[in-house]
Amino acid sequence: MFRKILVANRGEIACRVIDTARRLGIATVAVYSEADAGARHTRLADEAWPIGPAPARQSYLVADTILEAARRSGAEAIHPGYGFLSENAAFAQACAEAGLVFIGPPPAAIRAMGSKAESKALMERAGVPLVPGYHGEAQDIPVLREAAARIGYPVLIKASAGGGGKGMRIVASADDIAAAIEGAKREAAASFGDDRVLIEKYLTRPRHIEIQVFADTQGRTVSLFERDCSIQRRHQKVLEEAPAPGMDPLRRKQMGEAAVAAARAVGYVGAGTVEFIAEGDAFYFMEMNTRLQVEHPVTEMVTGLDLVEWQLRVAAGEPLPLGEDRLALRGHAIEARIYAEDPDRDFLPAVGTLVHLRQPQDVPGRVRVDTGIVQGDQITAHYDPMIAKLIVWGEDRPAALRRLGAALAEYAVVGVTTNLGLLRAIAGHDAFAAAELDTGFIARHAPDLLGGASAAPDSDGSETAALAATALSVVRDRAAENAGQAQATGDPWSPWAAPDAWRMNGEAAQDLRFRQDDAPAITLRVHPLADGSYRLAWPGRSVQAALTADAAGPLLAIDGVSRRLRVVWHGAECTVILAGRNHTFVVEDPLAPPRTEAAGSDRVTAPVPGRVTHVLVRPGDVVERNAPLVIVEAMKMEITLRAPQRGTVAQVRHAVDDMVEEGTELVTFAAGEPGP
Ligand code: ADP
DSSP, X not given: OOSEEEEOOOXXXXXXHHHHHHHTTOEEEEEEOGGGTTOHHHHHSXXXXXXXXXXXXXXXTOHHHHHHHHHHHTOSEEEOOSSTTTTOHHHHHHHHHTTOEESSSOHHHHHHHHSHHHHHHHHHHTTOOBOSEEOOSOOOHHHHHHHHHHHOSSEEEEETTOOTTTTOEEEOSHHHHHHHHHHXXXXXXXXXXXXXXXXXXXXXXXXXXXXXXXEOTXXXXXXXXXXXXXXXXXXXXXXXXXXXXXXXXXXXHHHHHHHHHHHHHTTOOEEEEEEEEEETTEEEEEEEXXXXXXXXXXXXXXXXXXXXXXXXXXXXXXXXXXXXXXXXXXXXXEEXXXXXXXXXXXXXXXXXXXXXXXXOOOBTTTEEEEESOOTTOEEOTTSOOXXXXXXXXXXXHHHHHHHHHHHHHHOEEESSOOSHHHHHHHHTOHHHHTTOOOTTHHHHTHHHHSGGGTTOOSTTSHHHHXXXXXXXXXXXXXXXXXXXXXXXXXXXXXXXXXXXXXXXXXEEOEEEEEEOTTSOOEEXXXXXXXXXXXEEEETTEEEEEEEEEETTEEEEEETTXXXXXXXXXXXXXXXXXXXXXXXXXXXXXXTSOOOOOOOOSXXXXXXXXXXEEEEOOOTTOEEOTTOEEEEEXXXXXXXXXXXXXXXXXXXXXXOTTOEEOTTOEEEEEOSSOOOO
């Protein structure tokens, strides 16, 4: 076994690998970019080496710098994690040439599976079932059009070199095929430096089911069963589970055998995942990921294995720790990915500082949180917006699902928009409980899961409770402030410093004004009562409330009903977290001038920090409303910025490859309507 390894990654996966290495007595070397100098993975490792500026292309993707850090630190092997260099055959090769073990498959296996088209050709020969489609070399439009007609519409165009759900287009009819191919090729060339595409039958209600495989250098390959990753947004996984609901032993055996055949066909070694798309009784090979997957913990939970330990053992030349006959499934596991993103704005990645972060308690074998982030950290546009993975286990699926709901309710994140509301809505949805899974789940149930759903009427009283907690928190802080001032001025008995409130005309009361989102401000009157509680009154409501605290944290009582909650202040913003849900109010200063309206629509600004990848207009162009203007890449996503209205472009302020901050003006429009 190795004595020391370098982890060429960051975030939760770097921490995950370091944990196992430490348990096995292996020393660890982290690498970090300038943005990650204080990051959790940097602090967790035994050593940490700087590798350059924040952008991944100048740090985590620079093979030479990482190899140099490995050489100088005396590491014997490199674990690449996932993403970054993990599926880079040239890097695996360079490791070998530098006398280092790459903890992953041989370069030839990475190369063979690296192209969706080539891997499909290989799989066809190995007898692995494929989605009906075309993955040939000829790429001219007539050939592709003819292939699409043969496959039958709807079809899906994918970039051969693609990944991350990028560059995929669904085409409904022959009328749109030529334009879609051209668009997909353009996008593929820009994103992957390779414009080849393939065409597949588009399955309308498929499930994503993948098989975890493992192979050692002695020629043994096993299947560690399946994961169902059908809950997706933008063709990217959000919730994953093992085993796949409804999977019968025969089908599991068939899929396992197909996956093992796929791995054997490329001389695979180490951990890999063979992804299938399934519809009805049929399943088809989609691609093989030649690395550890983000969702590997659900397999660990149901098999009781540590897959990183297996990776290390196999890379050190040991045989697989267990053979097929000793592998078994136990219970059910579900993983939820907690992302910094806004599901209500088309899953736009969010950035910001995690002002407050509380995660569920780890319960060995039951609840596990994998994360590389701590309170106070920033989510930047340089890296993936995943904050954490929450993995739960139960004796069966309903038990796991209950635990998922409870753990999601324990989450508290303030400062960055997250998908926690969506995750909770899915975990609590009847169709999810009934395991009605397919990749269209989120889109189909959007009315129950997004926007409107979280702004539901105050049926459980949580809105009222949140508003009351905010008001009482203000009252308490002001009382504390007044008491402090009175002490400072030497007149602790001044009536103006009384900790309860203003006392005028015999009645003690103070008015507070709060705003929530874009709703009109609410004025709330607070009357202190003799027992230390308060009467709170606002249009249409009046309640008696008290905010206290005990060892378990703050407790709010409203009209006799008490609830646990958390109150987090961030400037003039107060976030009350109730059952894991955030309710944010802005306290209005009665003396402040009224807020001015947001900037007009004569300019287009970057919604998140990122890199400009395409500029599609020039000054003087007349564009229609919604015309694409600029494409910005942020956190592995392409965001197309469109014209807010018909108009004439006055200025384009940035060029391709410029890094832009949130709010940076990208395009401005000339005043007035353009001519016809
Ligand atoms: P990427 O490598 O970019 O992630 P994949 O080929 O793995 O792309 O596909 C990602 C997702 O896209 C799948 O999980 C599935 O939801 C959807 N998908 C892929 N192929 C098809 C298809 N032929 N029909 C319907 N959906 C598909």
